[in-house]
Amino acid sequence: MSELERLARATLLPGFEGSTAPDWVLSELDAGLGGVTLFAINGNVPDTESLSALTEQLRSVSVPVITIDEEGGDVTRLAHLTGSPYPGNAALGAVDDVELTANVYRSMGAELAQVGVTLNFAPTVDVNTADDNPIIGTRSFGADPELVGRHAAAAVTGLQSSGIAACAKHFPGHGATVADSHLELPTVDADLDLLDRRELVPFKAAIAVGTKAVMIAHLNVPAVTGGEPATLSRAAITGLLRDKLGYDGVIVTDALDMRGASGVIGIPEAAVRALIAGADLLCLGPREHAESVAATAAAIVRAVEDGRLPMERLAQAAARVADMQSWVAEPSVSTVDWSTGLAVARRALLVAGVDGVQGLGTPLVVELEAPGNIAVGPVPWGLGPWVPDDDVLRVDAGAAKVADTVAEILAKAGERPLVVVVRDAHRHPEQRELAAALAAARPDTTVVEMGLPIWRPDNVRYIASYGATRANGRAVAERLGLIAG
Structure with a gap:
């Protein structure tokens, strides 16, 4: 050559x-x-x-x-x-x-x-x-x-x-x-x-x-x-x-x-x-x-x-x-420290309407599917790792008929509080419509934003994590009282 x-x-x-x-x-x-x-x-x-x-x-x-x-x-x-x-x-x-x-x-x-x-x-x-x-x-x-x-x-x-x-x-x-x-x-x-x-x-x-x-x-x-x-x-x-x-x-x-x-x-x-x-x-x-x-x-x-x-x-x-x-090619020595990531995720949380955010008991967690982009790829996100499978409902907001979907979610929730998880809802009108409808039907709903905190429904408990990583999800789960911090 x-x-x-x-x-x-x-x-x-x-x-x-x-x-x-x-x-x-x-x-x-x-x-x-x-x-x-x-x-x-x-x-x-x-x-x-x-x-x-x-x-x-x-x-x-x-x-x-x-x-x-x-x-x-x-x-x-x-x-x-x-x-x-x-x-x-x-x-x-x-x-x-x-x-x-x-x-x-x-x-x-x-x-x-x-x-x-x-x-x-x-x-x-x-x-x-x-x-x-x-x-x-x-x-x-x-x-x-x-x-x-x-x-x-x-x-x-x-x-x-x-x-x-x-x-x-x-x-x-x-x-x-x-x-x-x-x-x-x-x-x-x-x-x-x-x-x-x-x-x-x-x-x-x-x-x-x-x-x-x-x-x-x-x-x-x-x-x-x-x-x-x-x-x-x-x-x-x-x-x-x-x-x-x-x-x-x-x-x-x-x-x-x-x-x-x-x-x-x-x-x-x-x-x-x-x-x-x-x-x-x-x-x-x-x-x-x-x-x-x-x-x-x-x-x-x-x-x-x-x-x-x-x-x-x-x-x-x-x-x-x-x-x-x-x-x-030059060797270097440093230490992996995952605890730093979790510490940042905890400090980054933006919380509004704090009364009752902790101690929710066993809520129904409704995660609204968000279309990703090519850079992110199919990486898991949400609160699923810290919630029993039966207490998490994934919903494709883009394919949902809002009135029917709200009725189905409320029936499944019963008396349990709702936690509605969105991701960059400001860019996805179908997420906003469904989240707002659920919040209107159940004023005790907590909305969790795992993207940028640009939109939120009025008069709801709200947590924004500035990201959807495992560290972000754990920090939110701790703040909601779903797991011990």
Whole structure:
């Protein structure tokens, strides 16, 4: 294999199926592949023991960058079967204790180090200014740029103190969008002055404390990118992130299989354009395996041979990846501390109408199903782990006939109090309608919001947890008196 072909492979992060590395992955690693991205949906994380064995197998061939999306909170891969023991960024921002944020990310980093992951696609440092944002929400520390900035710095510091490279995302900021870049190209309608005062504040903070990576998002920011995604924009990557903000670490793309990046041009061409724009490491996505690696590497080689992609630019990208590989190869020791996560979840609770919230006896818990997004995936949520199965009712609010469903729920509840659990009800009118109808029928209802606390029915007992993780759920269950604290 030529040096050019090895350099092309050094910039790629494919996924693969299964809990052991296929032969093609091992062959590509031997040929210079930069690393891999692990996905729960690909069966890469059946349990921590299997994950440790997998990463050891990968490292037996080379020193790859081994990446994963472990944000804690609602986006978890290590705990995708149970829900995360750490509350997410929204809860951390609500508590606003940067030492706790650093401790949570340090513990998260310790878990990743134990299983052999080296680059974590976290923290999310988007300023969530759009209530209807379908993709960020509780993944953000909040809507205030300064608050997000100080917690971004704490998260990066905590994570990297465990020897795990942090990746601040999604540059130049996904918080003002109302579209999901997995499905389309969102637009951030902000001029350079507004970007500098809002979106860029947390990225500056993450860069100031030495984040090893920054992830470029598939976002159209007309004032910067002129209609193309930031992932493919030299103005966004080289002009704004490199030159204006002075960042010289690894720039990694969000998954190139997402429609916001490659929906029209295809993954190989998107990869070439991202490298030309200044990106270093190309995440291909969960479904992009051996064929995508070969096709994308070939496209990069052709682009160099045709003069579109300077050899110096490709070599620069590969060198930055090599520097990261050297950094993450250094051993680091830190301690897993799940108790920190629970402490944050307890402190983050927002409680209103407190009279009678505790000591509810044996309520009927009605959990209104909430459509998730691709980033979160099928992770369990709710109060189920702390309530007997017969006392929990899952209801698809979108398919419910409100009057009939209310009657059925009231009949099942009998004299028992109701606890109605919603998740980002402000974005789901069917949840709001059903929750409000239940509260009107039973004024002693307690509403639990496990997303952002933007909407609630009038005159009800109310608890908001700022997230739907296992830690958030336990904190709510304790506050309701369902389990001992």
